[in-house]
Amino acid sequence: MRWTSMLAIYVLFWAFSVFLVLPWxxxxxxxxxxxxxxxxxxxxxxxxxxxRLAIRVTIVATVLWALFVLNYSYGWVEAGAFDFFDPANRTDMNVL
Structure with missing residues (x-):
């Protein structure tokens, strides 16, 4: 994955994390x-x-983004694992 894609995904995780952390x-x-x-x-x-909000959001977004990048690298959960409508094309989830 290119670094620009990783940066864009991090920004998305950061924006999503604002709504997650705001009520804490x-x-x-x-x-x-x-x-x-x-x-x-x-x-x-x-x-x-x-x-304080920005620090909390950055921590949460970084952890979520790191899990995403690790999943992308190691393929723990693939997109086919969530194919509930066509069981013939469904792939089994790789468990750690």
Whole structure:
């Protein structure tokens, strides 16, 4: 696989991981013991730390991307393993 393809796939994993990591550790103002500010949603986070979010997303995306690259290299799970509609063409999954 070319490095540009690997980079593009990493960016996709990073963007997907944002939605995975975003709800981790979120506390509302009520849960944090603060006073609700009129005009804001009650479910809005009390504090938003972009740096902490970016670090968490980068870690999760890197782990997922590394598993993807290892699977691509070693062929642990192939696309044919998910062919549920045509059992004749289905290949068995390679188990570690």
């Amino acid at each position: 550790g979120v506390r509302t103002t009520h849960e944090a013991g603060g006073e609700h500010v009129p005009g804001t949603a009650e479910s809005a986070p009390h504090e938003f730390n972009l740096k």
